[in-house]
Amino acid sequence: xxxxxxxIFPEMFTGPFSESIIKRAINKGLAEIxxxxxxxxxxxxxxxxxDYAYGGRAGMVMxxxxxxxxIDKLSSERSYDEVIFLTPDGDLFDQSTANRLSLHKNLILLxxxxxxxxxxxxEHYITREISxxxxxxxxxxxxxxxxxxxxxxxLPGVLSDETSALSDSFQDNMLSPPxxxxxxxxxxxxxxxxxxxxxxxxxxxxxxxQSLKRTAERRPRLLDE
Numbered sequence: 001x002x003x004x005x006x007x008i009f010p011e012m013f014t015g016p017f018s019e020s021i022i023k024r025a026i027n028k029g030l031a032e033i034x035x036x037x038x039x040x041x042x043x044x045x046x047x048x049x050x051d052y053a054y055g056g057r058a059g060m061v062m063x064x065x066x067x068x069x070x071i072d073k074l075s076s077e078r079s080y081d082e083v084i085f086l087t088p089d090g091d092l093f094d095q096s097t098a099n100r101l102s103l104h105k106n107l108i109l110l111x112x113x114x115x116x117x118x119x120x121x122x123e124h125y126i127t128r129e130i131s132x133x134x135x136x137x138x139x140x141x142x143x144x145x146x147x148x149x150x151x152x153x154x155l156p157g158v159l160s161d162e163t164s165a166l167s168d169s170f171q172d173n174m175l176s177p178p179x180x181x182x183x184x185x186x187x188x189x190x191x192x193x194x195x196x197x198x199x200x201x202x203x204x205x206x207x208x209x210q211s212l213k214r215t216a217e218r219r220p221r222l223l224d225e
Contacts, residue, residue, distance in 0.1 A: 086140030090129030095170035111140030177210035
C-alpha cells in the first residue's frame with residue numbers, strides 16, 4: 001500500500017510514522033508513506049497556500065492551485081484508488097471503512113487547515129471525505145495519522161499475529177470482551193475461573209456474552225445496526 005499525505009506541516013508526522021506498527025509496516029516493505037508539503041507547489045515569492053474567503057466570511061481558506069497542482073503531479077505518476085479529504089463534515093470513520101480502505105493500493109490523504117479547502121477541490125478532485133469525530137481539530141494531520149494507523153495495521157504481515165486484528169473491537173460490530181494476563185491473582189482480584197478452565201467452548205461463549213454485555217452498555221447503537 002502507498003499513501004501520499006498532502007500537508008502544510010509534514011513535521012507533525014515524525015512521531016506517528018516513525019514508531020510502532022506503522023514503522024514496522026514500512027520496514028517490512030508492506031507500506032509506503034510519502035509526505036508532500038503543499039507549500040512546495042505554491043506560486044509567488046511568499047509561497048502562500050491560503051487566502052481570504054469570498055463573501056466576507058471570517059477565517060482563511062486553503063487555495064485551489066497548490067493542492068490541485070500537487071494532486072495532478074501525483075496522479076500523472078500513478079493511478080489512485082481514492083483521494084481522501086480529512087474534514088469534520090466528512091463521513092464518520094469506522095472499522096468497516098478502515099477494512100475497505102486497507103484493500104486499496106494507492107491513496108492520497110489531504111490534510112485541511114483554516115476554514116477548509118476551496119470547494120472546487122471537493123467537487124473535482126476529492127473522491128471521499130472522512131471525519132474521525134464530531135469535533136474540530138486545528139488541522140487534518142492528526143486525523144490522517146489515525147486513519148493511516150487503522151488501515152496499515154490490517155495489512156497482511158504487519159501484525160505478528162494476523163488473527164489479532166480480526167478479533168478487535170468493531171470487527172464483528174461488537175466491543176471486545178475484557179482481557180486478563182498474569183498473575184492469576186493480584187491484591188485479591190482474581191481472573192475469572194472460566195478463563196483458566198481450558199474449556200474452549202465455554203470460554204468462547206463467555207467471551208461472546210461479555211462482548212454482548214459491554215456493547216449493550218457502552219455502544220448500544222452497534223447492536224441496533
